[in-house]
Amino acid sequence: MKTSVVSNEYQKLQEEIMKLQEQWKQNLNPDSIDFRLDSEAMKTGVPLVALTNFDVKFPLFVQWVDELKQLLMSQNADLESQLNRVIELIDEETAKVWMEEAFSFNHLYFKKFAEENVLDEWIPPFLAETLFRPYLQLLSEKTQSKISQAVAGCGCPVCGEPVRLGQLEGKGQKILYCPRCHANWPEKKLSCSHCGNEDYEKMKYLTVEGKPTEQIHVCDECKGYTKIIDTRQFITKPSPEMLDLKTIHLDYIAQENGYMVMGEIKK
Amino acid sequence: MSKQQKPKKYVKRFSKAFIWAHAINALSFFALYITALPMYTEFFDWLYPVFGGPAGARLLHRIFAVTFVLPTLIYIIFDPKGFLFWLKELVTWKKRDVDFFKEFPKEFFGMKAKMPKQGFFNAGEKINSWIQIFTAVLIIFSGFTMWFPEYFPDTVVQWGYLLHNIGFGLAIAVVVGHIYLSVLHPGSTPAFRGVIKGDVDAEFAKGHYRDWYDELVAKGEIDEDGDKKSADKTA
Amino acid sequence: MAKEYIKYVDVTKCDGCRACMVACKNWNDLPAEPEEFQGSLQSHAKVTANTWNVLNFIEHENSKGDLEYLFRHSSCFHCTDAACEKVCPEDAISYTDFGSVVINNDKCVGCGYCVQNCPFDVISLATYKDKNGKEYRKAQKCTMCTDRLEEGMQPACVVTCHPGAMQFGNKEDMLTLAEKRLSEIKEKFPNANIYNPAGVGGTHTIYVLAEKPSVYGLPEKPKVPTSAVIWKDYAQPIGKLMLGATTMAVMAGFVSNKLFNKGGHDHGQDEEGGDSDE
Ligand code: SF4
Ligand SMILES: [Zn+2]
Ligand SMILES: [Zn+2]
Numbered sequence: 010m011k012t013s014v015v016s017n018e019y020q021k022l023q024e025e026i027m028k029l030q031e032q033w034k035q036n037l038n039p040d041s042i043d044f045r046l047d048s049e050a051m052k053t054g055v056p057l058v059a060l061t062n063f064d065v066k067f068p069l070f071v072q073w074v075d076e077l078k079q080l081l082m083s084q085n086a087d088l089e090s091q092l093n094r095v096i097e098l099i100d101e102e103t104a105k106v107w108m109e110e111a112f113s114f115n116h117l118y119f120k121k122f123a124e125e126n127v128l129d130e131w132i133p134p135f136l137a138e139t140l141f142r143p144y145l146q147l148l149s150e151k152t153q154s155k156i157s158q159a160v161a162g163c164g165c166p167v168c169g170e171p172v173r174l175g176q177l178e179g180k181g182q183k184i185l186y187c188p189r190c191h192a193n194w195p196e197k198k199l200s201c202s203h204c205g206n207e208d209y210e211k212m213k214y215l216t217v218e219g220k221p222t223e224q225i226h227v228c229d230e231c232k233g234y235t236k237i238i239d240t241r242q243f244i245t246k247p248s249p250e251m252l253d254l255k256t257i258h259l260d261y262i263a264q265e266n267g268y269m270v271m272g273e274i275k276k
Numbered sequence: 277m278s279k280q281q282k283p284k285k286y287v288k289r290f291s292k293a294f295i296w297a298h299a300i301n302a303l304s305f306f307a308l309y310i311t312a313l314p315m316y317t318e319f320f321d322w323l324y325p326v327f328g329g330p331a332g333a334r335l336l337h338r339i340f341a342v343t344f345v346l347p348t349l350i351y352i353i354f355d356p357k358g359f360l361f362w363l364k365e366l367v368t369w370k371k372r373d374v375d376f377f378k379e380f381p382k383e384f385f386g387m388k389a390k391m392p393k394q395g396f397f398n399a400g401e402k403i404n405s406w407i408q409i410f411t412a413v414l415i416i417f418s419g420f421t422m423w424f425p426e427y428f429p430d431t432v433v434q435w436g437y438l439l440h441n442i443g444f445g446l447a448i449a450v451v452v453g454h455i456y457l458s459v460l461h462p463g464s465t466p467a468f469r470g471v472i473k474g475d476v477d478a479e480f481a482k483g484h485y486r487d488w489y490d491e492l493v494a495k496g497e498i499d500e501d502g503d504k505k506s507a508d509k510t511a
Numbered sequence: 512m513a514k515e516y517i518k519y520v521d522v523t524k525c526d527g528c529r530a531c532m533v534a535c536k537n538w539n540d541l542p543a544e545p546e547e548f549q550g551s552l553q554s555h556a557k558v559t560a561n562t563w564n565v566l567n568f569i570e571h572e573n574s575k576g577d578l579e580y581l582f583r584h585s586s587c588f589h590c591t592d593a594a595c596e597k598v599c600p601e602d603a604i605s606y607t608d609f610g611s612v613v614i615n616n617d618k619c620v621g622c623g624y625c626v627q628n629c630p631f632d633v634i635s636l637a638t639y640k641d642k643n644g645k646e647y648r649k650a651q652k653c654t655m656c657t658d659r660l661e662e663g664m665q666p667a668c669v670v671t672c673h674p675g676a677m678q679f680g681n682k683e684d685m686l687t688l689a690e691k692r693l694s695e696i697k698e699k700f701p702n703a704n705i706y707n708p709a710g711v712g713g714t715h716t717i718y719v720l721a722e723k724p725s726v727y728g729l730p731e732k733p734k735v736p737t738s739a740v741i742w743k744d745y746a747q748p749i750g751k752l753m754l755g756a757t758t759m760a761v762m763a764g765f766v767s768n769k770l771f772n773k774g775g776h777d778h779g780q781d782e783e784g785g786d787s788d789e
Binding site: 386435 | 598600601602620621622623624627628632645646647648736738739741742746747749750751753754756757760761763764765767768769770
């Protein structure tokens with residue numbers, strides 16, 4: 010569901026979805042996630058999510074799908090038939106599979122699912138990801154105090170999402186934020202989030218004319234980039250996913266300049 | 277009311293000093309009015325470029341402010357007697373002046389009116405003079421505070437803006453009436469000659485300022501001829 | 512919908528570093544005015560057309576007879592009832608949804624009415640030269656960084672204030688913050704007060720002051736000048752009406768003369784009047 014222009018409507022929809030997710034998260038039983046903080050494993054870059062069991066309650070799942078359906082239909086009524094079909098198709102088993110596949114980004118599985126059931130290709134992975142996030146966010150909320158670093162190139166220490174966003178805080182520390190699970194952790198200012206490069210000659214900042222709060226930290230070692238936003242200057246701080254969305258123009262700029270989301274990790 | 281083509285007789289009414297003073301004052305007033313108009317209502321903003329921008333309008337307004345004040349000095353210096361006479365007339369109020377206003381509205385709208393005999397200035401002109409003097413003082417002094425705010429306390433300057441505005445509002449209302457009566461009103465056109473050339477038709481003087489006319493006759497300032505001719509006509 | 516914001520200045524936390532002045536100059540691209548920086552400390556520093564905020568330094572003898580050094584970040588108050596907006600003849604000054612008061616440079620004709628009527632003396636005229644060398648003037652003052660607010664950013668001065676003497680946020684939040692701070696410092700500074708003058712409908716730059724406003728060179732009870740209220744709410748509208756009414760009367764006179772008096776001027780009336788008196 011990638012839009013080339015982040016229209017206001019799209020931002021609104023995104024905000025509505027986030028509100029739903031926040032509600033869902035609040036209603037989740039904290040015991041429905043069972044994690045094992047294995048610091049040894051995590052030091053090698055294994056995300057916490059891989060060490061966690063999620064207890065997905067099927068009735069809750071169906072209820073969420075239905076709420077999401079209402080929201081989506083208020084934007085686009087044409088979706089009704091497809092969304093109804095999804096609700097018919099889903100049983101307890103599929104729900105479990107969906108959650109697992111969402112966590113491992115298994116696009117192939119969702120693609121096949123869509124094809125088999127004559128659904129728009131984006132629908133199954135989008136639903137799965139949206140429904141999975143409250144669990145992830147609960148996980149990161151519960152473990153945030155123990156997350157103080159990440160392994161360069163391995164993405165978010167909680168959910169494994171590639172790093173692409175950071176904020177300046179306090180006296181100017183760089184804190185990386187995961188737009189997917191909201192986990193955050195500090196990183197050295199002159200260090201590449203993707204390859205760990207600390208050679209300052211190969212690290213550059215790209216800035217945008219007239220946007221004093223926005224920087225793109227790029228690494229010429231791995232060609233990766235990270236968007237760094239000085240949200241201290243903001244009147245209200247947006248959530249990480251909104252910030253990510255609102256700075257999508259920086260992704261275009263970085264990519265136009267030959268940098269990539271993940272960088273080419275040479276190891 | 278048959279009108280024959282008879283050679284007209286004229287009687288002197290205003291001095292050269294008065295004529296000049298009056299004209300400069302009047303023109304300055306209009307120049308001030310026009311140069312301030314875009315400041316008064318945005319409707320006239322298109323006038324700015326005409327004056328070379330707001331800065332140009334401000335400069336012109338100040339130049340005309342000076343030429344607006346000057347005439348009174350011209351008048352005092354070159355015709356002190358006329359000036360004093362004018363002031364004396366202004367403070368002299370008789371029954372005829374009060375009665376004037378009863379008939380004035382009829383006259384104004386062009387209906388039959390029985391005007392009481394008037395002196396050198398009729399009561400309307402006196403009122404006009406009074407208001408003009410009052411508003412001029414208001415405008416000039418408040419204008420000073422606006423022009424040189426650094427020499428006045430803030431409150432004085434702030435009240436200056438208000439008084440300038442009020443003074444201007446009154447002045448323009450009176451001036452519009454004044455001009456109408458002297459230039460456009462059919463009954464008053466001969467009066468216009470008075471402030472341009474200095475003299476007026478003896479007939480007109482007799483009709484509009486009978487007391488003054490009689491005074492002139494009494495003083496022997498109007499020759500029998502003039503007097504007789506007009507008397508003939510009346511008869 | 513944009514929200515109404517307030518810039519909250521807690522003078523007790525200011526350490527006089529003047530970073531706010533620099534930040535303002537930078538963000539707003541204002542030329543440096545060297546004379547403003549002469550001498551290390553100034554008690555009567557005043558904002559100018561090119562210096563939109565200024566750090567006031569005040570030597571104050573407190574009730575115990577001790578000399579205190581007070582700082583105050585000074586800039587436009589962004590009045591809720593702004594006298595500058597009221598008196599502007601060109602509609603060049605307006606309120607934004609954020610609560611800030613801004614000047615539209617294209618409309619400003621440099622008349623200076625606002626300068627003379629601002630109760631806080633924080634708006635001034637700047638003189639520029641056009642390409643023909645002709646001078647023109649424009650009123651200038653702090654904009655509350657409205658261009659930044661539109662981007663969701665806080666004013667430049669607030670962002671650079673390291674001791675946290677300034678904060679920016681929702682009106683209610685800032686008012687609460689000020690109340691809270693006041694109660695904290697009331698013991699140490701018995702004269703402490705919140706400066707958010709009602710005479711101008713409250714402001715969008717509010718202060719917690721340690722001493723009486725006058726100690727900081729602020730008017731104790733500022734208000735929209737009465738003269739400005741009469742001028743703009745009564746005199747001018749009535750004036751315009753009167754102008755209209757006189758014009759109408761003249762037109763009526765002109766028309767009725769044409770109706771009743773087809774022959775042009777008519778001396779008869781006056782002469783009859785004269786005759787009847789005889
Ligand atoms: S402080 Fe002065 S310049 Fe600022 S809004 Fe109020 S009246 Fe206008
Ligand atoms: Zn994450
Ligand atoms: Zn790198």
